[in-house]
């Protein structure tokens with residue numbers, strides 16, 4: 001056990017902190033809406049140039065090109081959490097597709113997509129789920145039929161986040177209808193401008209239309225968009241999902257929210273008393289703090305395992321389930337602490353924090369469901385983590 | 398950075414677990430619970446022989462000079478086998494006393510001294526309990542003191558939060574749900590305090606952290622037993638561990654326990670390195686493990702069905718261990734209050 005950082009890393013931490021705090025005025029705020037808002041693009045560029053995001057991605061692909069150093073990545077994440085300064089862009093392109101391409105993409109794919117994606121100029125959506133294929137993703141039916149060098153795609157995706165804004169899609173399609181469920185799937189990249197694609201926004205409970213239905217009618221796309229190999233899309237998708245689950249349970253993001261909650265409870269008053277002086281609310285706050293500490297310590301364990309190239313075992317498998325649940329509870333306490341005013345939303349005089357706690361409370365519930373539901377996570381934990389038997393397949397009737 | 402146990406720490410874990418596996422079997426625990434003094438003395442002697450009592454005593458005072466992290470590993474192993482031991486009391490004494498009087502840590506390390514711990518009134522005073530000091534003389538009672546057999550000294554907290562060492566007292570046993578451990582009501586009747594200390598928040602935090610480690614071990618044992626049982630027991634023609642309802646109960650236990658383990662290690666490491674957040678972490682570890690432990694105790698019992706409720710299986714020893722630990726040295730709410738006070742979240 002050695003959690004103290006060497007002087008080299010301490011110096012690095014101070015550098016990161018200095019760069020962030022000295023340039024905080026450049027960071028976009030909630031008022032700078034729109035994924036491609038110039039302020040957002042400029043901030044992203046600044047962060048990449050200073051090695052604060054896309055840090056280990058080779059320069060030739062538009063990254064910063066540093067040697068992989070998990071500790072430095074960790075320090076950067078911690079400093080964003082500590083200072084509360086706008087984090088780098090995330091999203092499915094950056095968090096899921098880029099690592100997948102780095103691992104499995106062709107040189108042309110890497111060349112064409114990674115740089116603009118990292119810089120926020122190319123937005124991606126993830127076309128996995130279908131009306132009949134959610135948790136049982138391998139049941140997907142959207143069909144891609146070969147036609148010369150192209151595929152002709154027909155079918156429908158659903159819950160596709162940011163499809164409306166997306167320039168490109170990474171999409172799972174069935175390329176061999178006769179093969180077994182997991183074997184006939186391919187992972188294909190194509191432009192959302194291709195004729196025959198129709199995007200219909202779906203409004204979610206936060207009143208935003210972040211996810212969509214996407215319909216494909218005779219959509220002609222080049223076969224060169226296949227990542228890795230034809231009919232091997234399931235392996236590729238699993239690689240991406242691992243990246244997604246890591247992103248969804250990030251303990252540093254949770255810590256940042258917890259600190260915001262503490263701030264809220266210290267500054268907001270009710271009947272002339274600070275919220276934090278209410279013993280019942282304070283007790284709930286302390287309960288959550290214990291869990292935040294636990295998830296952070298667990299994160300350190302996972303990092304150590306990666307540093308040693310070992311599997312983190314259960315410590316890794318539980319991150320999505322526990323992390324998303326904890327985020328949801330933090331938002332829940334903020335709302336309870338605000339009491340009646342906690343229900344305000346949208347705009348208005350008495351609204352606190354732009355209504356973001358209600359938004360988070362709802363959105364975090366979406367994240368408990370998305371990227372593999374809580375129940376699916378528990379299947380994975382019990383089967384892969386505890387070695388319990390899989391559900392027996394129902395007998396065919 | 399490395400958040401993992403060292404080779405030495407893992408060897409310590411293995412040796413203490415190995416010893417307890419052989420010497421603190423459920424059979425032995427049952428005997429101890431039923432008042433078999435010989436079984437208890439055998440276990441005590443074996444543990445003393447392993448040299449763990451002086452684990453946290455500084456090397457220059459004859460101990461092993463190991464930290465609270467190592468102590469937590471030992472306590473976790475004790476919890477895993479629900480083995481009663483004076484280890485916790487010895488470790489808290491070894492944590493506090495070296496700054497005041499070297500004889501005690503030396504005595505603990507060479508086995509001459511056995512310490513009891515009377516800290517209850519730091520968290521809760523009632524039924525007239527509480528020890529006051531007048532001219533170095535101790536008067537009053539302390540409830541639910543953890544006093545091992547053959548104790549030669551007691552480390553007690555007075556009503557102002559200072560600690561004292563006493564070598565004479567009168568004791569009345571107090572019966573709890575946990576019959577493997579003995580708890581006592583101590584009375585001091587003008588006894589001269591041998592040594593007195595300043596109020597010290599870290600001694601209580603250390604005791605709370607060790608209790609958290611104990612619960613961690615006990616809860617891990619219950620999860621392991623539940624998973625093992627679920628893989629064997631059959632109903633409706635299949636093992637119950639293939640029913641998703643049962644799998645999910647086990648997954649929930651594991652999902653809560655894994656980060657809880659990391660928290661105990663982290664808090665112990667923070668105490669050892671005098672991290673500014675150490676006391677907050679140690680207190681929150683105690684409160685968090687109380688909650689997680691209670692959840693696991695209930696859930697693992699349910700996975701065992703009716704068998705879980707029987708005396709026959711003995712699972713209840715773990716259930717009760719966790720139940721006692723939850724209240725000992727402060728209920729979760731009280732402990733969280735300490736954590737809030739330490740961070741200045743409580744209006745003066």
Ligand SMILES: Cc1cc2nc3c(=O)[nH]c(=O)nc-3n(C[C@H](O)[C@H](O)[C@H](O)COP(=O)(O)OP(=O)(O)OC[C@H]3O[C@@H](n4cnc5c(N)ncnc54)[C@H](O)[C@@H]3O)c2cc1C
Nearest residue numbers: 126127128129134135159160161366369370371372373375
């Ligand atoms: C906010 C949000 C964003 C999303 N973004 C995207 C996106 O960008 N791209 C994309 O492709 N998808 C996206 N999704 C879809 C998401 O991955 C699915 O919603 C999710 O996998 C669950 O599938 P489903 O909605 O069909 O629910 P179902 O699979 O129908 O599940 C319904 C209920 O049944 C339970 N259940 C199902 N199977 C099992 C089982 N084997 N054992 C136990 N319980 C089971 C589930 O846990 C759940 O409680 C998003 C979802 C949300 C909420």
